Amino acid sequence: MSIGEAPGRGYASLQKVRVVTETAPVHSPKRPPPLPGRVPSGPAGPYRAYKPRPFTRAERDKVTILFGGLHWRAERLIQASMENLGYSTRVLPTASRADLLTGRELADIGQCCPTSFTTGNLANFLREETKRIGAEQVADNYVYLTAGSCGACRFGQYHQSYELALRNVGLESFRMFLLGQNGLDQGAAQGGGLELNLPFTLGAVWAVVLGDIIQDIEYQIRPFEKNPGETERVTREAVDYVYEVFRKRPRRGEKWVALAWHALTRYFVDAMREVRVRYDAIEVDRLRVKPVVKITGEFYLQTVEGDPNHNIHRWLESEGAEVYPAAVTVWLDYLMRLEGQNFEERFGIDRSARLKYAGIRAVQALLRWTYNRMRHALADLPREMPDQFELRALAAPYYNARLNGGEGDMLVGKALWAYHHKKAHMTCELSPYSCMPNTMSVGAMAGVLGKHPDLLYAPLEIKGDAEVHALSRCQMILTEAKKRAQREYENVLERIGMTEERVHAAVAARPELVRATHRVPRYGVAGTAANLALHVAGGRPS
Amino acid sequence: MLNLWSTHQFWIGFFDALGIEARRIEFSSDTSEDQARTHAKGRGTVDCCYPVKCVSGHYGELLARSKRKIDILFSPMIYSLPSFLNGHAIDSLSCPRVMAAPENIKAGFIKERDAFAEAGVRYVAPLVSLGDRPVVPKQLYAGLMEAIPGITAEETKRAVDAGYRALETYNARLRAKGREILEWCAREARPCMLVLARPYHMDPGIGHEIEVDLQAYGYPVLWSQYLPIDDDLLQWMFGPDIAAGHIRSPFDIHDVWPSSYSANTNEILWGAKYAARMPWIACVVRMSSYECGMDQPTYSPVQAIVERSGTLFFSFQDLDSTKPAGSVKIRVETIAHYLQKHSAAIIQRKQAASPADCPLGESVAHRSATSG
16 A cells, blocks of 8 residues: 555645555565654754844844834834834734734644734744845844743743744744843843833833824724724824834933933923824714723733734724723833832832832833823823722732733723723623633633623633634624613713704704814713713713 | 642641641542532633633532531632742742632632632632742731731741741652662663653642553652752753853753743753753653643743653643543553663663763663773
8 A cells, every 4th residue: 555646636735635546565564663752862962942142233223123012003103212212123014814823833732822923923024034035134134022021921931932933934043032021221132232221111111102092092083983084094194293203202311311301301292282183183973872892801912903803993893882992001000010019018028128119109100190191182082091009909809919910900900990980881801712811810700790790791712713703702792782882872861851863963063072182071971972962961070 | 739739738837837737637639520520510710721620629629528627718829839940040930820720710609609608618818929938928927817816927937937847848858769769770770750740740630640650660750840959969960061151050941941930830841951961761751731821832842852862752731631541551551662662772872971970879780881
């Protein structure tokens, strides 16, 4: 018996199928069939982990830094802030389904889906570049910068997947560097080509803050825009404009002076005022009744907008929802809270703990202050950041604040915060398939739902390739959220004694109410239309 | 269950020092499908790895006990672990699922009604960083002050010290036993095998006693958590790597695993390095459970470390509730066959690649062969 190629003419997929064509021994009689398993041939050189060769300062002009994994506005502004410091950068394209398959193929089995997406994303990009300029040029011309972690989950071990993928695509000499999430000024790293100093960190953080603010108003305006596509266009223009603002950021000192300048300058505030002017021109109809859906979950999946989370933001909008996106800034605030908790635990044990804790709280306060300054420049339309300590207190009965990884107790706290403060009708939580820490927080939500059965919560396990399941699950909860938004609106009309037509007429009579940047105060209800109805009826804000 | 497999001696020593002697401590049974079927029904909250899922069965069993009824269900959230690699690795954290399991599993017992209160049991789950000794007394005092009325901070501190002493004594005894085994192997020129797994794989319901089946073939079995770490031995094994600048100490693993945050993962990587350098460890058996995210990134490096040393490597992955007895039997026979056929050559080749003067002593046959 022997095995050969199948004929399969006309069917390309069949041409490589091996079929039995004749009877003959598979193995030569002189050579016994191999046993399963591997017989070691003898000691080889010991295994050593990947260690990138240094990225030197002299190479900075000719090497392009690759990065990605956030929402596109933050990525583009980070790119500008790095270019401002003299780096050449390139944002990787948003990961796609093809990247997922590549990631699964190249790295160890059983990895979580963000690892598969990001690993495949890098590998596919490098493969294409290799075809274009060759492996040697790719290794010389690019380095990859990605976030590391101090946690025990796989987020801290992504390098292993990248390393394996690089080996498997023959790019062992490609350079990849981890950027610690908890370091502000990490000094010159790996040969001095990349200086992770305060101007670098401040630029990145301010870029994230401004990117988040733009994202938030974009999501508050688009569902209500009268001319479809206008918000999209203005957002692109606004990001392009702020991109130039970051590219031209003045250099003011290296350490404390740089910090003081970023904290106090009107440079970014003025930029956001200009952004407001651009959004001002959009006309909206905020009386469209829509459920507000808050996005929470694992960092990558809640942040990215694309295949990795089934384009959930756009899908929800297309299904009639107003999306409340997850700001990266809230994540930064959370990381600082975690760091502060470490010091809090050492009160009475370590003399410097209180001082360090105070330092962290000061930085947290600065972040919040900056975020609020930028919100204010946009008429306070962007939503406020939740208070981390309130989130902690809300989650405490269900999930210990010290359990980190994933969103930790913040996942529980945010769902309860949105519920108690009527920030949203529904929470859509995105967990990657086999995400270790997030599954724990999601499990703890069973206790929350036992106590608050009317909390609408859609935990979606995202595998990357089971879109129909994930979206249909979300749709079931969304249907109830739509009903609630409608009921809430009708109850408000009844409360204020106005018909829908009268409310529409009242809004039409006040031109400022159709301007996209007009902030409607909150009156203790979740829906935008319900709040606007209460507003025109002269209600008292909550 | 879970981290108690490597810390139970701490807890026995700790509670004993607080006046709760060992006979008053009830452990849940070994994990089993029957336990889950009987006691975990309706308690699940989310799909996760098999060892964590099993905790519902352990809780349910303890609550359902009619004989030797418990008053307190103590299920510590062990944030970090005491590890012999502490100080050499970046951190010593527990698996994020394992540390959070008590909160997750608790949710399944309170989501409809408070099953703890109904059983008259107080649920106590303090967060404790056993890998960070200075904070442990504070954490446990805060976590136990309501459950054990009258407990003081001072006696908690003394109890914590007693707990660590008990754990260290126990670990030292098992390591001495490990050295005895290796010395015997060296003297008799016999192979042994090393299990690279998490401590909870010692639970017959999680690890399915695969190593017991292997031991039945007459091969001594060592667990990576209890390998001998005497200085003479480690200097002999890792001295050349230190001299070449690859590592700073025998416990340094940054040459193979730069992100050394997780205690159990670090120990598995270190165990693989140990096996690669120990001539009489002729075979490594790797075990990991269904959906273990901590093990997943380590599959390739661990295998590469072991195999590049010329040591046999076999793995049992995705272990779940059912013991696949037939396939385990076939694989165990395969492993035994390979050991029988190749172990002598493996030992010889690894000895030839090792420094001279092994502190374990060497067989007469080997000494005469190398001197002649």
